[in-house]
Amino acid sequence: xGKILSFSNQKGGVGKTTTCVNMAAYLSxxxxxxxxxxxxxxxxxxxxxxxxxxxxxxxxxxxxxxxxDAKDNILPTELEGLFIxxxxxxxxxxxxELVYKKSREKVLKAALDKVRGTYDYILIDCPPxxxxxxxxxxxxxxxxxxxxxxxxxxxxxxxxxxxxISLVRLHLNKALKVEGVVLTMYDGRSTAxxxxxxxxxxxxxxxxxxxxxxxxxxxxxxxxxxxxxxxxDPKCMGARAYSALTEEFLKKTEGKGE
Numbered sequence: 001x002g003k004i005l006s007f008s009n010q011k012g013g014v015g016k017t018t019t020c021v022n023m024a025a026y027l028s029x030x031x032x033x034x035x036x037x038x039x040x041x042x043x044x045x046x047x048x049x050x051x052x053x054x055x056x057x058x059x060x061x062x063x064x065x066x067x068x069d070a071k072d073n074i075l076p077t078e079l080e081g082l083f084i085x086x087x088x089x090x091x092x093x094x095x096x097e098l099v100y101k102k103s104r105e106k107v108l109k110a111a112l113d114k115v116r117g118t119y120d121y122i123l124i125d126c127p128p129x130x131x132x133x134x135x136x137x138x139x140x141x142x143x144x145x146x147x148x149x150x151x152x153x154x155x156x157x158x159x160x161x162x163x164x165i166s167l168v169r170l171h172l173n174k175a176l177k178v179e180g181v182v183l184t185m186y187d188g189r190s191t192a193x194x195x196x197x198x199x200x201x202x203x204x205x206x207x208x209x210x211x212x213x214x215x216x217x218x219x220x221x222x223x224x225x226x227x228x229x230x231x232x233d234p235k236c237m238g239a240r241a242y243s244a245l246t247e248e249f250l251k252k253t254e255g256k257g258e
Contacts, residue, residue, distance in 0.1 A: 003232070009126075011154055012128035026242055026246035029243075031049060035085060035123070039108070041092040049226065060085045105132070107136055145179050154181045218239070
């Protein structure tokens with residue numbers, strides 16, 4: 001049975017999609033069969049893996065709103081073992097359309113339950129908000145990975161996010177847990193970065209991954225080529241960091257026999 005992970009943070013620009021896409025890529029490189037679900041109407045994970053949103057006839061929108069089977073909307077990517085349930089431009093209206101659906105918070109869960117046995121890992125890239133799409137992702141997930149930028153404003157929304165996770169746990173998904181926290185865009189030369197990293201470590205204790213993701217030009221330009229960093233520049237500092245982070249994740253996760 002595949003493990004479902006939501007990548008969530010209601011603050012935008014914290015490296016959420018970058019972390020989701022690149023961990024998916026390195027998990028597939030490690031021999032895992034991976035499905036990435038792009039639940040963000042911006043569709044950055046979709047374009048980051050080389051797809052054009054406007055040209056897609058298959059998408060997560062068709063699954064959630066038109067009740068199509070997930071398996072009929074999943075596409076292979078350039079990487080062997082990595083598949084995507086992409087976002088299309090229609091997803092922008094899904095938040096409103098979901099309001100009228102029965103069991104609206106669990107539409108995604110019902111869809112993914114049918115395919116989760118096919119994959120080792122299902123990674124969901126959430127929107128940078130706490131609306132119905134993100135609630136669907138949290139209701140479907142086994143756990144949450146929280147990418148957080150090492151800047152002051154990134155800390156401000158944390159309590160709101162943790163409160164939302166608690167509410168989902170209480171009302172929709174009792175088993176939901178925080179898998180881990182990833183420190184992104186880290187600048188080791190900055191005193192502020194170091195102080196905020198120390199605060200985050202205090203707040204999350206053992207949940208904070210030891211591997212931090214540095215600021216890296218090659219990492220930020222990879223999506224414009226429609227490639228994960230593994231295919232764009234596998235030797236750069238950002239690629240090495242995501243490779244090591246995925247290794248650390250696998251050790252922690254599979255070391256527990258999950």
